[in-house]
Amino acid sequence: MRxxxxxxxxxxxxxxxxxxxxxxxxxxxxxxxxxxxCGSDLWPYRGIDANQSGGRMGHEWMGIxxxxxxxxxxxxxxxxxxSPFTISDGTCEFCHKGLQxxxxxxQFWGGLxxxxxxxxxxxxxxxxxxxxxxxxxxxxxERLLKAILPLTDVMVTGHHAAITAQVGPxxxxxxIGDGAVGLCGVIAAKRLGxxxxxxxxxxxxxxxxxxxxxxxxxxxxxxxQAAQEVREKTQGGAHAVLECVGTVDSLNTxxxxxxxxxxxxIVGAPHLSALPDLGYRFFQxxxxxxxxxxxxxxxxxxxxxxxxxxxxxxxxxDMTVDLDGVPAxxxxxxxxxxxxxxxxx
Amino acid sequence: MRxxxxxxxxxxxxxxxxxxxxxxxxxxxxxxxxxxxCGSDLWPYRGIDANQSGGRMGHEWMGIxxxxxxxxxxxxxxxxxxSPFTISDGTCEFCHKGLQxxxxxxQFWGGLxxxxxxxxxxxxxxxxxxxxxxxxxxxxxERLLKAILPLTDVMVTGHHAAITAQVGPxxxxxxIGDGAVGLCGVIAAKRLGxxxxxxxxxxxxxxxxxxxxxxxxxxxxxxxQAAQEVREKTQGGAHAVLECVGTVDSLNTxxxxxxxxxxxxIVGAPHLSALPDLGYRFFQxxxxxxxxxxxxxxxxxxxxxxxxxxxxxxxxxDMTVDLDGVPAxxxxxxxxxxxxxxxxx
Numbered sequence: 001m002r003x004x005x006x007x008x009x010x011x012x013x014x015x016x017x018x019x020x021x022x023x024x025x026x027x028x029x030x031x032x033x034x035x036x037x038c039g040s041d042l043w044p045y046r047g048i049d050a051n052q053s054g055g056r057m058g059h060e061w062m063g064i065x066x067x068x069x070x071x072x073x074x075x076x077x078x079x080x081x082x083s084p085f086t087i088s089d090g091t092c093e094f095c096h097k098g099l100q101x102x103x104x105x106x107q108f109w110g111g112l113x114x115x116x117x118x119x120x121x122x123x124x125x126x127x128x129x130x131x132x133x134x135x136x137x138x139x140x141x142e143r144l145l146k147a148i149l150p151l152t153d154v155m156v157t158g159h160h161a162a163i164t165a166q167v168g169p170x171x172x173x174x175x176i177g178d179g180a181v182g183l184c185g186v187i188a189a190k191r192l193g194x195x196x197x198x199x200x201x202x203x204x205x206x207x208x209x210x211x212x213x214x215x216x217x218x219x220x221x222x223x224x225q226a227a228q229e230v231r232e233k234t235q236g237g238a239h240a241v242l243e244c245v246g247t248v249d250s251l252n253t254x255x256x257x258x259x260x261x262x263x264x265x266i267v268g269a270p271h272l273s274a275l276p277d278l279g280y281r282f283f284q285x286x287x288x289x290x291x292x293x294x295x296x297x298x299x300x301x302x303x304x305x306x307x308x309x310x311x312x313x314x315x316x317x318d319m320t321v322d323l324d325g326v327p328a329x330x331x332x333x334x335x336x337x338x339x340x341x342x343x344x345x
Numbered sequence: 346m347r348x349x350x351x352x353x354x355x356x357x358x359x360x361x362x363x364x365x366x367x368x369x370x371x372x373x374x375x376x377x378x379x380x381x382x383c384g385s386d387l388w389p390y391r392g393i394d395a396n397q398s399g400g401r402m403g404h405e406w407m408g409i410x411x412x413x414x415x416x417x418x419x420x421x422x423x424x425x426x427x428s429p430f431t432i433s434d435g436t437c438e439f440c441h442k443g444l445q446x447x448x449x450x451x452q453f454w455g456g457l458x459x460x461x462x463x464x465x466x467x468x469x470x471x472x473x474x475x476x477x478x479x480x481x482x483x484x485x486x487e488r489l490l491k492a493i494l495p496l497t498d499v500m501v502t503g504h505h506a507a508i509t510a511q512v513g514p515x516x517x518x519x520x521i522g523d524g525a526v527g528l529c530g531v532i533a534a535k536r537l538g539x540x541x542x543x544x545x546x547x548x549x550x551x552x553x554x555x556x557x558x559x560x561x562x563x564x565x566x567x568x569x570q571a572a573q574e575v576r577e578k579t580q581g582g583a584h585a586v587l588e589c590v591g592t593v594d595s596l597n598t599x600x601x602x603x604x605x606x607x608x609x610x611i612v613g614a615p616h617l618s619a620l621p622d623l624g625y626r627f628f629q630x631x632x633x634x635x636x637x638x639x640x641x642x643x644x645x646x647x648x649x650x651x652x653x654x655x656x657x658x659x660x661x662x663d664m665t666v667d668l669d670g671v672p673a674x675x676x677x678x679x680x681x682x683x684x685x686x687x688x689x690x
Contacts, residue, residue, distance in 0.1 A: 093581070094605055102605030102629055164632075236438070260439055260447030270627050275620050282615050282636040284447055287509070291630035 002345075003119025004057040004326045009047030010334075012057060012327045020115050020123035025071035028127040030063035030081060034149050035117035035343040036317070037329050038085075039179045040269055045330050048271065052111065058118030058343070059085040059109040060152035062134075062145065066121070074128045080139060081131040082303075083117070083124065084295030085109065085153045090129020098297035103129070117152075118326055120345050132299045138307065143314070147306050149342065150184060150313040151299050157267045158184030158313075159302060160293035161242035162192050165265030169193035172234050175215070176254050177244035178206035180316040180340040181267060183213060185242040187311050190214030198238060200226050200253065206339060209315055223249055227256035237262065243290070248272045258286045265290035317342040347690075348464025349402040349671045354392030355679075357402060357672045365460050365468035370416035373472040375408035375426060379494050380462035380688040381662070382674050383430075384524045385614055390675050393616065397456065403463030403688070404430040404454040405497035407479075407490065411466070419473045425484060426476040427648075428462070428469065429640030430454065430498045435474020443642035448474070462497075463671055465690050477644045483652065488659070492651050494687065495529060495658040496644050502612045503529030503658075504647060505638035506587035507537050510610030514538035517579050520560070521599050522589035523551035525661040525685040526612060528558060530587040532656050535559030543583060545571050545598065551684060554660055568594055572601035583607065588635070593617045603631045610635035662687040 005015040020029050035058050044051035065079045075081065088095050088103035095103050107125060110116030115123050124130060138144050158181050167173050173194040175185045178201025189197050190213065198217045199210040207218050217233065219226050231237045237259035243250055246268025254264045255277050267290050281288065305311045319338035321329040322345065329341035350360040365374050380403050389396035410424045420426065433440050433448035440448050452470060455461030460468050469475060483489050503526050512518050518539040520530045523546025534542050535558065543562045544555040552563050562578065564571050576582045582604035588595055591613025599609045600622050612635050626633065650656045664683035666674040667690065674686035 097606060099606045099630060164630075261442060261444045266627065270623050272620055272623060275617055276623075278615050278617060278621075281633075282611065285444060285509075285634075285636035285639070287632060287634040288626075289630075289632040289634075291627040294630070 001120040002323055003116065006044060006051050006055045006057055007053050010045060012045065012330050014323055014326060017119070020121050022067060022069050023123060024125065025069040026126050026128065027069040028065050028072055028075055028124045029067040029121060030065050030124055031121050032061050032063045032117060032119060032345050034062040034145060035345065036060040036149060036152065037118070037326070037333055037341040037343065038153055039181065039333070041330070042334055043269070043271070045334060055112050056110040056114070056116035056119065058116040061117030061122065062149055062152065063122070069127070072127050075131060075133060080134045082134060082148060082152055082299065083131055084156070084299060086295070087125050088129045088296060089126045095129060098294055100294045100296040101292045118343055120323070130296065132296070132303070144307065146317060146342065147312045147314040148303065150316060151302055151306065153295060154180040154316060154340065155184045155187070155302060155313045156295040156298045157181045157293040158242070158244070159188040159298050161185045161244060161265035161267040161290055162188035162240070163265065164263070164290035165240035165242050166263045167192040167194050167240040170195045171240045172196045172238045173240045173242065174198040174200060174230055174238035174257055175242045175244060176200045176250050177268065178203055178210060179244060182242070182244035183210055183316050184313050185244050186210045186213040186215050187313055189240070189242065191305070191311055194240070198230055203336065223253055224256060227253050230257040234259070236260065241265070242267070244268050246271050248274045248276050251276045255281050255286060258284070260284040260286070263287040263289055267293060316340045320344060346465040347668055348461065351389060351396050351400045351402055352398050355390060357390065357675050359668050359671060362464070365466050367412060367414045368468060369470065370414040371471050371473065372414040373410050373417055373420055373469045374412040374466060375410050375469055376466050377406050377408045377462060377464060377690050379407040379490060380690065381405040381494060381497065382463070382671070382678055382686040382688065383498055384526065386675070387679055388614070388616070390679060400457050401455040401459070401461035401464065403461040406462030406467065407494055407497065408467070414472070417472050420476060420478060425479045427479060427493060427497050427644065428476055429501070429644060431640070432470050433474045433641060434471045440474060443639055445639045445641040446637045463688055465668070475641065477641065477648070489652065491662060491687065492657045492659040493648065495661060496647055496651065498640060499525040499661060499685065500529045500532070500647060500658045501640040501643045502526045502638040503587070503589070504533040504643050506530045506589060506610035506612040506635055507533035507585070508610065509608070509635035510585035510587050511608045512537040512539050512585040515540045516585045517541045517583045518585045518587065519543040519545060519575055519583035519602055520587045520589060521545045521595050522613065523548055523555060524589060527587070527589035528555055528661050529658050530589050531555045531558040531560050532658055534585070534587065536650070536656055539585070543575055548681065568598055569601060572598050575602040579604070581605065586610070587612070589613050591616050593619045593621050596621045600626050600631060603629070605629040605631070608632040608634055612638060661685045665689060
């Protein structure tokens with residue numbers, strides 16, 4: 001089969017790789033119908049994270065099950081499934097708690113060990129614990145499938161930011177970052193009842209989309225200036241801050257615009273170049289929470305709302321490519337010409 | 346009157362200073378009967394924090410009101426009061442939320458602006474919002490007064506660590522640091538229902554006291570070794586970690602021994618020399634909370650329990666000095682010959 005393989009910074013190739021086969025009785029094989037390129041894929045693409053050459057790419061995918069291991073109980077051939085962006089066994093303490101990312105058997109998609117989403121097919125380890133079946137009613141509804149696809153990562157990640165930032169009815173929320181996760185964070189904050197939602201970013205088309213999703217206030221200033229504007233407009237800061245970037249500047253901006261006693265939900269993978277302002281955090285009793293989103297825990301609830309038409313994150317997918325178009329998709333996201341790329345292998 | 350004045354590293358003196366007078370109608374004047382030297386006073390004592398020379402010292406005190414401003418409603422001459430370690434107006438959004446440390450009119454005791462606890466008397470700004478009256482029944486009960494005195498700081502600070510670390514019935518708690526705050530953190534964790542309480546420290550007499558207070562497991566290893574021991578003994582780490590030191594090493598130890606999805610309540614004033622391991626925090630969804638304790642919010646509840654004999658933090662006060670003995674008290678705490686010094690001016 002063909003799949004996206006990392007050969008170094010800015011060198012993604014569509015290579016011929018071995019077809020996946022069942023290796024353990026808990027595996028399934030799925031044919032990929034939809035996948036995405038993630039903002040976090042840009043870290044290795046840009047050479048900031050050192051991925052190993054030859055590793056597979058893509059942790060966001062939807063597909064149809066083609067083959068089922070003998071111990072798999074929840075799925076059969078022909079089922080349409082979505083995957084969370086991590087693999088989990090579904091049976092350990094942390095899976096039962098809804099923290100599947102800390103599963104004692106957690107694995108990531110791709111790299112040198114596993115298949116990955118940006119290809120024709122995948123072997124799915126721990127299929128029963130990992131995958132979520134979609135109802136038959138969604139089949140052939142391409143508009144709905146596109147709205148469901150972000151539940152593989154960005155929509156659940158934005159939701160995790162909102163949950164861990166403790167957004168609730170009446171909250172003043174602030175979202176740092178206007179990438180796909182930040183935009184989904186706006187959807188999530190609105191869904192959880194935020195009364196006022198600041199979006200801090202600087203790309204006009206994305207900020208407009210944020211407003212469509214429910215942002216009430218747009219801040220285009222950066223760093224301390226952005227924090228000051230939010231503090232002034234709210235007489236003290238936002239109760240709930242969704243940190244959707246991961247740099248030390250974005251973390252410091254988050255800390256500085258949080259209301260005393262408020263909380264920050266961090267979902268931007270941390271790439272910190274300096275000590276963040278944990279002194280201010282301390283004296284204002286600001287809670288830093290969040291982390292890698294336990295996508296599998298949130299998918300059922302959010303899927304219901306997508307199917308019911310209550311939320312629709314599909315506008316973040318503003319470019320579509322086939323497998324041969326994946327390298328161009330990376331380049332478009334790197335240049336910020338696309339918010340997020342959908343792949344149809 | 347006489348009061349403790351900072352003249353530089355390891356140079357505390359008992360100087361003659363002006364008697365306090367009412368300056369605003371919301372002030373009271375109190376005569377100090379009991380005060381403490383705080384572990385955090387050691388930061389300037391050791392020259393690590395640069396206090397201004399000439400500044401007053403002491404933020405933990407109990408006393409008798411001698412004079413009352415015309416707008417003070419809650420207190421009268423002769424009332425015995427305890428103070429939290431910060432001053433707050435009692436009327437703003439944050440005071441109403443129980444986050445008096447972020448009061449819009451918050452002030453600290455001492456320095457060049459305010460009187461302070463390690464002296465004969467103090468002017469108390471915003472007396473109605475700041476002070477807590479003790480019932481007449483405690484008067485002349487020196488044992489009980491000594492048990493109440495830690496509610497000015499260390500006992501409420503240990504409690505804040507436990508609350509923000511989310512200790513609850515059945516929790517596995519871990520307390521980093523065997524100073525007075527850490528020891529009070531053990532009392533607080535037990536009071537909140539922790540089933541197992543690790544104390545991480547290295548002074549034998551303090552670890553014994555921790556066990557008297559309810560610690561079930563003593564760890565004398567440091568850093569990653571300590572974290573590994575806790576992870577092994579708990580199959581994954583503590584649910585609730587009370588960080589009662591404030592260095593980057595103690596924060597990293599805290600992060601590394603927290604169970605995935607758990608929480609750290611930081612009450613050690615941050616003196617961070619390097620970037621803490623926020624990457625591990627991210628991937629294990631560990632919440633970092635806590636901060637400067639809103640003592641005034643917790644004092645009424647904890648006072649009830651001290652008076653009822655349910656908790657008794659007085660053993661942390663293992664040395665008593667008069668005002669002339671304050672410099673020797675600092676030296677004893679600096680040399681770790683005393684856990685915490687009580688001052689009887």
